[in-house]
Amino acid sequence: MLTIKDLAVKFPSRFGDVTAIEDVDLTIRPGEIHGLVGESGAGKSTVGAAVIGLISTPGYIANGKITLDDTDLRALTPEQAHAVRGDRISMIFQDPQTSLNPLMTVEEQLIETIQTHSDVSTQDAHKRAVDLLEEIGIKDAAQRIKSYPHQFSGGMRQRVVIALALCTDPELIIADEPTTALDVAVQQQVLDLLRELADRRNIAFLLITHDIGVIAQIADRVTVMRNGKALESGETAQVLGRPQHPYTVALMDAVPPLDRKIPRFRLPVEDDIAAQHTTRGTDAQNWLLEGEQTPPTGLTVQNLTMRFRGTRTSLWQKPDHFTALDDISFAVRPGTIMGLVGESGSGKSTLAKVLTGLLNPSQGTMTLGDAPLPSARQRSRHHPSRRLMQMVFQDPYSSLNSRHKIGTILAEPLWLYGLVNDAGERRALATSMLDLVGMPADALDKYPHQFSGGQRQRIAVARAILARPKFLICDEPTSALDVSIQAQVLNLLKDLQATFGLTILFITHNMSVARQMADDMIVLRNGRIEETGASETLFTTPQAPYTQTLLDLTPAMPSTWAASNA
Amino acid sequence: MIALLKRNEALWLFIHSPAAIIAALVALAIILGAAFAPWIALVDPYDLSSFSLFDGLLPPVWEDGANPKYLLGTDDQGRDMISSILYGARLSLFIGLAAMTIATVLGVSLGLAAGYYGGRFDAIVMRIADVQLALPAILTALLIDGIARGLLPADIQQELRVWVLTLAIALSLWVNFARTARASTLVQMNKDYVQAAVMMGQRPIRIMFVHIFPNILGPLLVIMTVDLASAILLEATLSFLGIGLPADSPSLGTLIRIGMQFLLSGEWWILWIPTLFLVALVVSINVLGDFLRDVFNPRLR
Numbered sequence: 090m091l092t093i094k095d096l097a098v099k100f101p102s103r104f105g106d107v108t109a110i111e112d113v114d115l116t117i118r119p120g121e122i123h124g125l126v127g128e129s130g131a132g133k134s135t136v137g138a139a140v141i142g143l144i145s146t147p148g149y150i151a152n153g154k155i156t157l158d159d160t161d162l163r164a165l166t167p168e169q170a171h172a173v174r175g176d177r178i179s180m181i182f183q184d185p186q187t188s189l190n191p192l193m194t195v196e197e198q199l200i201e202t203i204q205t206h207s208d209v210s211t212q213d214a215h216k217r218a219v220d221l222l223e224e225i226g227i228k229d230a231a232q233r234i235k236s237y238p239h240q241f242s243g244g245m246r247q248r249v250v251i252a253l254a255l256c257t258d259p260e261l262i263i264a265d266e267p268t269t270a271l272d273v274a275v276q277q278q279v280l281d282l283l284r285e286l287a288d289r290r291n292i293a294f295l296l297i298t299h300d301i302g303v304i305a306q307i308a309d310r311v312t313v314m315r316n317g318k319a320l321e322s323g324e325t326a327q328v329l330g331r332p333q334h335p336y337t338v339a340l341m342d343a344v345p346p347l348d349r350k351i352p353r354f355r356l357p358v359e360d361d362i363a364a365q366h367t368t369r370g371t372d373a374q375n376w377l378l379e380g381e382q383t384p385p386t387g388l389t390v391q392n393l394t395m396r397f398r399g400t401r402t403s404l405w406q407k408p409d410h411f412t413a414l415d416d417i418s419f420a421v422r423p424g425t426i427m428g429l430v431g432e433s434g435s436g437k438s439t440l441a442k443v444l445t446g447l448l449n450p451s452q453g454t455m456t457l458g459d460a461p462l463p464s465a466r467q468r469s470r471h472h473p474s475r476r477l478m479q480m481v482f483q484d485p486y487s488s489l490n491s492r493h494k495i496g497t498i499l500a501e502p503l504w505l506y507g508l509v510n511d512a513g514e515r516r517a518l519a520t521s522m523l524d525l526v527g528m529p530a531d532a533l534d535k536y537p538h539q540f541s542g543g544q545r546q547r548i549a550v551a552r553a554i555l556a557r558p559k560f561l562i563c564d565e566p567t568s569a570l571d572v573s574i575q576a577q578v579l580n581l582l583k584d585l586q587a588t589f590g591l592t593i594l595f596i597t598h599n600m601s602v603a604r605q606m607a608d609d610m611i612v613l614r615n616g617r618i619e620e621t622g623a624s625e626t627l628f629t630t631p632q633a634p635y636t637q638t639l640l641d642l643t644p645a646m647p648s649t650w651a652a653s654n655a
Numbered sequence: 656m657i658a659l660l661k662r663n664e665a666l667w668l669f670i671h672s673p674a675a676i677i678a679a680l681v682a683l684a685i686i687l688g689a690a691f692a693p694w695i696a697l698v699d700p701y702d703l704s705s706f707s708l709f710d711g712l713l714p715p716v717w718e719d720g721a722n723p724k725y726l727l728g729t730d731d732q733g734r735d736m737i738s739s740i741l742y743g744a745r746l747s748l749f750i751g752l753a754a755m756t757i758a759t760v761l762g763v764s765l766g767l768a769a770g771y772y773g774g775r776f777d778a779i780v781m782r783i784a785d786v787q788l789a790l791p792a793i794l795t796a797l798l799i800d801g802i803a804r805g806l807l808p809a810d811i812q813q814e815l816r817v818w819v820l821t822l823a824i825a826l827s828l829w830v831n832f833a834r835t836a837r838a839s840t841l842v843q844m845n846k847d848y849v850q851a852a853v854m855m856g857q858r859p860i861r862i863m864f865v866h867i868f869p870n871i872l873g874p875l876l877v878i879m880t881v882d883l884a885s886a887i888l889l890e891a892t893l894s895f896l897g898i899g900l901p902a903d904s905p906s907l908g909t910l911i912r913i914g915m916q917f918l919l920s921g922e923w924w925i926l927w928i929p930t931l932f933l934v935a936l937v938v939s940i941n942v943l944g945d946f947l948r949d950v951f952n953p954r955l956r
Contacts, residue, residue, distance in 0.1 A: 487846040488851055491848075493869075501857075
């Protein structure tokens, strides 16, 4: 029903026209979920925007044909396009927070949309809105419809967004990363709902996502995109199970499997970053090893509790407490990687902040190696743990100061901890360290914005390692990165850990990634430990029901796919 | 050159904004004229021997009875209007720049520290700022001026006039900087690079000025230009009211006050020319401020 032929979209710029996508062919049949997968910058969203006619200015369609049944979407006048947009094509966005108007009730938004597109009375529209909400699985819809968006949870809100998209009974829904902002459990529900709608209402979906697990789970057909070109297209099992194009093969290799642990991710040889790797990194390696005379350091946490004071609601009543961490005890064995998994709000990041001394715990003791680790308020600026414990943050775009050069950023730990006193030596060491993490030496005089997310994360890792730490906390270090880059960064972390005998606390929400990295595991939920133990045991025979649920809900590929890793 | 233009976004935006170019030219001409006043002005309005009463009240050249020597006419003392204005702008700009600099240093330091430390220090600084915002800037300036007049002995009062005025204006403008710096600092505090610096155990002073400060510079530059215009206006207002600079060292405001006496007696240029000059200066600085705001805030483009 939807046919795209030779589509090309260009964006004029000061440097001439930039081609966002070209030669994209795509066909979607009714009731089909068509996955559009690719890494950031592949042009996935641009395809969606072109179909719905909402390419952000000043972009324009340079070439190609988009037809919906018999309608040529490119030949429409703006008014006709507007009508088609509402009636026959709908869109679901990534963030349910921002795609609903926070000042209107769900009822008002649904009725408004229904009445815009069909001439019905408010009563009828109301009835249809309630039916829709019931259809998409909101219980007690007649009551809930009076609520404002913020009164719904994230998953429920995304359901409301889907209901809005269904208002006009569309033939095609474009879903742009519809589950990326959601936790696995909620993601599962939303994906089930999409599948159900496709089957029952015969709606076609263009599902745009970077998550191959999601595609593997619900898409009938898939198109793989890279750099604005469609590389491979076909049945999902065919494309992902027996990929033909080298890029798809590489992509599948980079996806961490949930059902087994692989020693290293296999990276394609023509990898643009790792290819420049030479042997000069040995200087940094030798320097780092000089300091590593002591055996690896473990970490013990006992009865750690973190309570936040709630907002005061009354002048006389004490505000309620919110318990982010509830009586947490665990030990990280020296020289191993401890995986810490949990959904958002489980207290993962709070734990990292307590350990690094950014938050003062309400109770509990921490021990780093043999020495007690004072909590935030008692930990002085010169405490040895400031150097021994380093952290790699989730967002490589905010963890590096955008106004400092890479050289300055890397030299900082060296002079701050008095490790190297000569500026020239610091620079040489920083250069060598860049090489060790697979970055070119000329990066030294550049600013962070000149690098991609993966490269920045390498720099962040280099900064942490240059402090000669014994203990590294990685807080979701790869969740902002594309899979192929994620594979590179994970490989790098594994290498560094093995070489320098680091102890790592690896925080993630992604069970597959955790399995690849961790020796031991902690499963955290609502600030409590649900399960802890050796990683492989936990993944093969989970004890806690919650761990089992997490494993079941994580979108995974059949183990026969991507066999090249085995 | 073209390669440079393409790389530098601010420059590219600048050459595509006629308003910004005109404003920059006007401001530049005024600033250069003021800076080099002693070399380009016809007479020195402070030196009584350099002008003559006989040249008094001459109109601009395009009116009848003008002396072509005095392009924009003379005032009642026989001073060349252009010379008076250039010297006046020199004083106005000096006071404006000095006041803005003091306000920036004071406001940014307090705002940064308030945002960084939070808690009680933040509360105290911001409540003081709130109280001050409740008073009009002119009232604050009047208050400080009054206190200085009361405290300083009469003989050094005249000498310190310019500095008292500068301080009065600075103290009524620091709040803008403190608030902006604090708000921007709070945003930066949540960024991981600041958290990383805190975690590593860096000195708070270093975190504030080496890490956070360069990242909040954008909005501060905008406020600096806008407040430079405010400072010049405030000085003009105070001088106009007669509590600023005295008539023997006239700033633009003083010139306007003197000109007021001739408003209804036909010698319109004595009032209007300094006034238009002040308007041109303030408007062009404000337009530049607007332009800077657009550069630093891509969403407004």
